[in-house]
Amino acid sequence: MSAESRVPKPGIDMKLEVVVIPVSDADRAKRFYENLGWRLDADFVRADGSRALQLTPPGSPTSVHLDRGSALPRFLIVNDIEAARTELITRGVDVSEVFHRGAEGRIIGPDPERPSYGSLATFSDPDGNVWLLQQVTQRLPGRIDGNSATFASQGDLAAALRRAATAHGEHEKRTGRPDANWPDWYADYIVREQTGKPLPE
16 A cells, blocks of 8 residues: 555545633633734624633634633534534544534534534544534624635635525525626625625525
């Protein structure tokens, strides 16, 4: 067997976008990092009562999430959580069922509304380091600056085009006619999706 044949082939994009930092006082830590000029991406209470507090250093593609506890996960962002989970299983990884958070805690199955950030799965490495898969297709406002779209890979771009094509098909059904200006519609949809702006009808 050649060395080349032993190298695993790349698969589904899994981007390390969030690292959780353990803190004893979330508000104090928030003030500290904001004083460093880090952008506040999110500060809200989830349905299960936990707090989502995330900041990003200037110019960084990776954010920090401030939290308490042990075995805090690193976030791997994917655009298709079922496909990512299947790929990890084929590589011999023990991955949890896809789940979402509700008022009563973890609920098995993807979020019924299929929102971005809503569907999750976890796995651990041999040393107990926890990884959290999170499906993101549309960004929260402020997570990406400006009015431009960028893609980390060909797979990311292809997935964005597929989502735009599906949405555009619904747009044409609503208008009752073909849209000759579909390239501009796709572009607008993809930029809005990445920057967290309302999507076109």
